[in-house]
Amino acid sequence: MADERSEVLVTHHDAKAFAVAVLEASGVSSKNAEIVARGLVQADLRGVESHGINRIPSYLARVRNGVLDPKAEPTLTQVTPVVAQVDGNNGFGFPAAHLAMETAISMAQSFGIGMVSVKHSNHFGMSAWIVRQAVDAGMMSLVFTNSSPALPVWGGKSQLMGVSPIACGAPGGENSVPFILDMAPSVAARGKIYKALRRGEKIPEGWALDEDGKPTDDPEKALKGVMLPMGGPKGSALAIMMDVFSGVLSGSAFAGRVVGPYDMSGPGDVGHFIVALKPDLFMSLEEFKSRMDVLYQRVVASDKMEGVDRIYFPGEIEQLNEQRRLKEGIPLVQAEVDALNAEAKRLGVAKIRQLV
Numbered sequence: 001m002a003d004e005r006s007e008v009l010v011t012h013h014d015a016k017a018f019a020v021a022v023l024e025a026s027g028v029s030s031k032n033a034e035i036v037a038r039g040l041v042q043a044d045l046r047g048v049e050s051h052g053i054n055r056i057p058s059y060l061a062r063v064r065n066g067v068l069d070p071k072a073e074p075t076l077t078q079v080t081p082v083v084a085q086v087d088g089n090n091g092f093g094f095p096a097a098h099l100a101m102e103t104a105i106s107m108a109q110s111f112g113i114g115m116v117s118v119k120h121s122n123h124f125g126m127s128a129w130i131v132r133q134a135v136d137a138g139m140m141s142l143v144f145t146n147s148s149p150a151l152p153v154w155g156g157k158s159q160l161m162g163v164s165p166i167a168c169g170a171p172g173g174e175n176s177v178p179f180i181l182d183m184a185p186s187v188a189a190r191g192k193i194y195k196a197l198r199r200g201e202k203i204p205e206g207w208a209l210d211e212d213g214k215p216t217d218d219p220e221k222a223l224k225g226v227m228l229p230m231g232g233p234k235g236s237a238l239a240i241m242m243d244v245f246s247g248v249l250s251g252s253a254f255a256g257r258v259v260g261p262y263d264m265s266g267p268g269d270v271g272h273f274i275v276a277l278k279p280d281l282f283m284s285l286e287e288f289k290s291r292m293d294v295l296y297q298r299v300v301a302s303d304k305m306e307g308v309d310r311i312y313f314p315g316e317i318e319q320l321n322e323q324r325r326l327k328e329g330i331p332l333v334q335a336e337v338d339a340l341n342a343e344a345k346r347l348g349v350a351k352i353r354q355l356v
């Protein structure tokens with residue numbers, strides 16, 4: 001009998017086919033299942049396993065509890081030629097965010113910029129997949145979201161703001177990788193604590209406090225306590241910024257009212273804020289790209305501090321992970337595979353195919 005922490009490899013094709021099958025069996029349309037599965041598998045490929053296919057059981061628990069509508073289709077309202085709003089209609093956050101970025105890109109292609117506010121959405125996983133959608137279309141982007149309370153505001157002791165990621169990107173040049181920043185305003189993303197809990201691992205001290213406000217390395221205690229903001233008041237201010245742009249502006253929940261992806265008490269009512277920008281508004285595309293090459297080269301060739309072998313551009317480590325995992329497969333642990341297969345059994349679909 002395999003140890004629940006033993007490693008299992010799956011190919012990205014099999015991971016995606018599995019995700020599509022369980023989502024479709026849960027009532028999600030083929031088109032939306034494809035979008036959700038692509039976003040989740042991209043997280044696994046990039047090494048952001050905290051936001052990969054392991055999220056499926058918790059998402060489906062929300063479907064079963066009637067707090068997330070698997071059949072919902074996002075709807076679009078054009079506000080001005082460069083501004084639109086998407087209503088997620090309490091469906092998966094992925095199709096709502098995908099439609100928002102698709103619309104922002106199309107407006108940016110015609111007018112240079114496109115801005116889309118999204119309301120009544122749900123968790124959309126790793127922000128970088130939406131930044132990639134823009135990069136693949138040759139666009140710069142901002143991708144903001146709010147999320148459920150996990151972080152105290154600076155000076156506070158209880159959860160109020162979300163660990164809401166700030167993401168943005170720009171296409172690279174001929175000799176550089178795209179710039180993809182995707183970071184939670186906490187010392188670590190909360191999903192990394194759930195991942196440690198699933199895998200029976202400890203977390204580093206300095207990530208979170210327990211219920212009594214004491215530092216802890218126990219993921220269970222950390223989830224009952226608070227995440228620590230990065231950079232003290234600055235991390236807390238960035239979390240508030242995500243709430244202003246994604247929650248207050250959109251008409252979605254804000255100020256600690258978003259319901260989290262592991263909480264079955266009601267609809268998420270998450271808000272997002274998505275902008276696409278044409279990079280050749282102020283110079284030729286060729287010039288922009290060659291300037292990105294200069295920036296990249298100067299960053300990665302910077303003098304290294306002691307103990308550092310290589311300097312990476314934001315998003316580069318994840319890109320290297322992706323190149324490797326596309327060939328070698330995605331590592332999961334047995335306990336995670338068991339949880340996914342339990343969903344498959346309940347829904348009457350095939351187990352996830354493992355590489356031996």
Ligand SMILES: NC(=O)c1ccc[n+]([C@@H]2O[C@H](COP(=O)([O-])OP(=O)(O)OC[C@H]3O[C@@H](n4cnc5c(N)ncnc54)[C@H](O)[C@@H]3O)[C@@H](O)[C@H]2O)c1
Nearest residue numbers: 125126127147163165180181182183184188189312314315
């Ligand atoms: N949807 C949600 O509500 C939600 C909430 C929280 C987090 N998340 C996701 O969790 C993920 C993890 O967030 P995180 O803050 O823990 O990410 P992280 O700390 O692993 O990385 C943050 C950023 O720093 C860059 N980076 C990391 N190490 C680097 C290095 N050595 N050199 C150069 N750049 C480096 C990465 O490329 C990335 O852009 C993100 O994908 C985020 O979208 C989602």
